[in-house]
Amino acid sequence: xxxxxxxAVRIFGPIxxxxxxxxxxxxxxxxxxIPQLIMIDFSMRPLLPLRKIGGPEDIxxxxxxxxxxxxxxxxxxxLKTIWSSIIVTSVALAICYPISFYLAxxxxxARLGWLMIxxxxxxxxxxxxxxxxxxxxxxxxxxxxxxxxLLGFIxxxxxxxxxxxxxxxxxxxxxxLFMVFPLYNAMESLDRNQLDAARDLGSSWLRIHWRIVxxxxxxxxxxxxxxxxxxAAGSIAAPQLxxxxxxxxxxxxxxxxxETANWNQGAAYATVLALLCLxxxxxxxxxxxxxxxxxxx
Amino acid sequence: xSHDVDIDHVSMRYPGSQRFAVTDVHVRIKPGEFFSFLxxxxxxxxxxxxxxxxxxxxxxxxIRIDGKDMRGIGPNKRPTAMIFQNLALFPLxxxxxxxxxxxxxxxxxxxxxxxxxxxxLELVDLPGMxxxxxSDLSGGQRQRVAIARALAVEPAVLLLxxxxxxxxxxxxxxxxxxxxxxxxxxxxxxxxITHDQGEALNMSDRVGVMSEKGQLEQVAAPDVxxxxxxxxxxxxxxGENNAFRVSVREQVGDWxxxxxPFGMLxxxxxxxxxxxxxxxxxxxxxxxSVVENSAAADNFVPCTxxxxxxxxxxxxxxxxxxxxxxxxxxxxxxxxxxxxxxGAKVQIGFRADNTLLLTxxxxxxx
Numbered sequence: 299x300x301x302x303x304x305x306a307v308r309i310f311g312p313i314x315x316x317x318x319x320x321x322x323x324x325x326x327x328x329x330x331x332i333p334q335l336i337m338i339d340f341s342m343r344p345l346l347p348l349r350k351i352g353g354p355e356d357i358x359x360x361x362x363x364x365x366x367x368x369x370x371x372x373x374x375x376x377l378k379t380i381w382s383s384i385i386v387t388s389v390a391l392a393i394c395y396p397i398s399f400y401l402a403x404x405x406x407x408a409r410l411g412w413l414m415i416x417x418x419x420x421x422x423x424x425x426x427x428x429x430x431x432x433x434x435x436x437x438x439x440x441x442x443x444x445x446x447x448l449l450g451f452i453x454x455x456x457x458x459x460x461x462x463x464x465x466x467x468x469x470x471x472x473x474x475l476f477m478v479f480p481l482y483n484a485m486e487s488l489d490r491n492q493l494d495a496a497r498d499l500g501s502s503w504l505r506i507h508w509r510i511v512x513x514x515x516x517x518x519x520x521x522x523x524x525x526x527x528x529x530a531a532g533s534i535a536a537p538q539l540x541x542x543x544x545x546x547x548x549x550x551x552x553x554x555x556x557e558t559a560n561w562n563q564g565a566a567y568a569t570v571l572a573l574l575c576l577x578x579x580x581x582x583x584x585x586x587x588x589x590x591x592x593x594x595x
Numbered sequence: 596x597s598h599d600v601d602i603d604h605v606s607m608r609y610p611g612s613q614r615f616a617v618t619d620v621h622v623r624i625k626p627g628e629f630f631s632f633l634x635x636x637x638x639x640x641x642x643x644x645x646x647x648x649x650x651x652x653x654x655x656x657x658i659r660i661d662g663k664d665m666r667g668i669g670p671n672k673r674p675t676a677m678i679f680q681n682l683a684l685f686p687l688x689x690x691x692x693x694x695x696x697x698x699x700x701x702x703x704x705x706x707x708x709x710x711x712x713x714x715x716l717e718l719v720d721l722p723g724m725x726x727x728x729x730s731d732l733s734g735g736q737r738q739r740v741a742i743a744r745a746l747a748v749e750p751a752v753l754l755l756x757x758x759x760x761x762x763x764x765x766x767x768x769x770x771x772x773x774x775x776x777x778x779x780x781x782x783x784x785x786x787x788i789t790h791d792q793g794e795a796l797n798m799s800d801r802v803g804v805m806s807e808k809g810q811l812e813q814v815a816a817p818d819v820x821x822x823x824x825x826x827x828x829x830x831x832x833x834g835e836n837n838a839f840r841v842s843v844r845e846q847v848g849d850w851x852x853x854x855x856p857f858g859m860l861x862x863x864x865x866x867x868x869x870x871x872x873x874x875x876x877x878x879x880x881x882x883x884s885v886v887e888n889s890a891a892a893d894n895f896v897p898c899t900x901x902x903x904x905x906x907x908x909x910x911x912x913x914x915x916x917x918x919x920x921x922x923x924x925x926x927x928x929x930x931x932x933x934x935x936x937x938g939a940k941v942q943i944g945f946r947a948d949n950t951l952l953l954t955x956x957x958x959x960x961x
Contacts, residue, residue, distance in 0.1 A: 491683035498648055499697035499748055500671045509696075513687045 341566035362566035372551055372567075379548035380574065382462050383530040389470040390477045390526045391519070397474075398481035398518075399511065403490060421475060429539040432468045436540070464540040465547070469530050476529060477522040484518025485511065520586040527582075528575045598661045598674065598751035598784055600624040600647060605656035607642050607809075616642040618809040619656070624752075624786060629778050631787040631795040634805030635832070640788040642809075644754050647786060649673045660751060671700075676750035678758045682741040684729045690716070690740050691725035697748035715743040719777065735766045742777060753778075755787040759794065771798055792833055796821065804829045823865070827875055827953050836877045837922050841952070843872045851952055856918025860894040862950030874954040880911070880925040882949035885933050885941050892944025898922060900939045914943060 306315050342358045350356065366372055401413060420428065435441050436458040443455040458464050488511065496506045512519070537547035548571060555564030583590065602624070607617040617639040624630045632640040645651050647658055649670035658665045660674055670677075676697070685693050692699075694715055695708035703711070709725070716722055719739035724732070732740065738758060745753055755774075759767045775798050778785050789795050795802045796817040803814045806828045813825040824830035831838065841853040841860070851864035853876060862876050878894075889895040898914035901921070905928075912924040912935055924943060926932035935941065 491679045491681055494650060495679055495683040498670045498677045500700045
């Protein structure tokens with residue numbers, strides 16, 4: 299610890315170090331720690347009329363958290379959010395793995411640059427606008443239905459927006475970059491000769507991926523899955539804009555609670571969502587046998 | 596176990612490239628042979644190896660292994676195994692897993708794989724290393740693991756892409772003899788590519804020299820290559836040579852009388868160059884000595900000593916003759932050669948059969 303500070307002084311100088319300590323400390327304190335603590339405090343208190351706040355009934359309790367177990371609708375939405383986020387993550391992984399491999403190991407030079415720009419350009423547009431675009435594509439009289447009818451695949455327009463499929467499609471699209479870049483970074487550092495060597499030793503492409511590429515890209519896959527899952531589970535715009543009334547997302551339940559002035563309940567659910575994401579991180583680290591240190595790289 | 600590789604008028608041009616990386620290479624590598632392709636970097640020798648391995652397909656020509664055309668057969672289906680320049684061991688696998696990877700692919704049971712890996716580790720003198728991580732091995736040990744991994748699939752032909760270039764000098768020399776030993780023990784056909792002529796001459800049964808143009812200049816045993824280079828490129832590239840421009844005064848059978856700025860010389864004329872032809876004559880530094888008078892040697896050139904460099908076992912002397920022609924002479928440090936000083940006037944001599952006449956033009960009678 300001592301050498302850590304000595305090192306820091308040497309690198310930044312005393313003034314620089316003071317500045318960095320104060321700014322980082324203030325950021326940690328005011329932007330992360332205090333808001334979280336306030337939220338947890340809110341989540342542990344019952345919803346009371348204003349005059350009773352601070353009174354004998356205003357005590358810490360886990361009642362708000364228990365609602366998740368007693369309210370069947372909320373519990374169902376919570377589980378559905380987890381499940382759907384897992385599906386979003388899987389779909390994004392399935393789409394992004396080949397894209398990342400192609401970018402990292404197959405193409406190079408100018409074409410790689412163009413493909414990268416092609417991936418990034420859609421993200422210059424605001425997320426809401428992109429979701430509205432999906433709304434138009436997936437609408438009953440939308441482009442996709444018209445195309446499918448024109449090609450004769452279907453006679454009647456399909457209702458893409460019933461259930462969760464539109465939400466999942468929209469999210470998988472929205473979070474592609476968050477999956478592609480960790481995967482690309484991880485795969486990029488793989489020596490091409492290892493692919494050649496495996497092929498030369500008689501391996502099929504499937505086995506090369508299973509034995510060489512995936513083990514090498516594990517940290518990237520873990521990071522991509524964690525980011526996508528957290529973004530999906532915490533998303534509110536996509537389910538609101540693309541979801542049907544029946545496909546409520548857990549974030550919408552939280553939002554409704556805050557809207558209806560039940561901040562305590564909303565804070566409890568928000569804490570649960572944060573905990574869920576934390577659990578997911580550790581599950582992913584376990585599944586991929588990746589340490590936190592590797593993840594940081 | 597051993598198989599022949601027939602490289603039949605193979606040319607290769609990469610898509611989008613104007614020039615051929617490999618131009619009309621034609622050679623038949625015999626079963627069980629240690630064959631090297633020697634050439635400067637960028638001469639297309641790696642391309643040639645990748646063509647044999649099946650990573651790329653030739654633009655023209657055919658590659659046959661045991662008489663079977665390899666076109667359309669991928670690297671995973673060819674009876675070849677390659678050792679890469681950077682070895683390309685799998686860092687996330689143990690030594691045994693690396694070696695047994697080719698067997699795993701072929702569905703060999705775990706117990707058999709383990710046994711085979713241990714036997715191969717024995718073969719490359721690394722017993723008891725099966726459970727180690729690749730990162731725990733030294734450079735030479737990794738080298739051996741790469742060889743064992745390639746041999747595990749019992750290839751007909753082993754392709755080696757400058758595998759020794761990353762090692763330090765001492766280890767490199769040691770691995771040369773090790774490679775040769777392993778080749779003899781297994782009887783597998785080795786195709787080795789290198790830019791290091793010492794390596795090529797030292798290990799190979801035959802060497803094919805490639806020029807920058809991607810052409811195969813000459814295929815011969817190491818001693819023939821050194822003593823009887825067939826082209827100017829080979830004479831220049833293999834070993835050290837003194838080259839000087841001459842014109843043929845007279846053709847006398849396999850010999851020729853040459854006109855030079857420093858007098859008439861006599862040399863061998865394997866290409867049968869006729870009188871009046873311009874050509875290049877070559878003489879090796881070790882074939883030159885200081886002589887007392889013109890009767891002591893076939894060829895006789897008066898020179899001035901420019902500088903000397905002492906290299907222990909021998910002394911390299913740079914001399915200057917008429918017409919600003921430099922000669923490099925190598926004297927053995929055994930006390931038999933006269934001690935020279937810079938600026939001294941001496942006469943050097945060399946034998947006519949050590950003087951080789953070559954030209955890049957059309958060859959007749961060669």
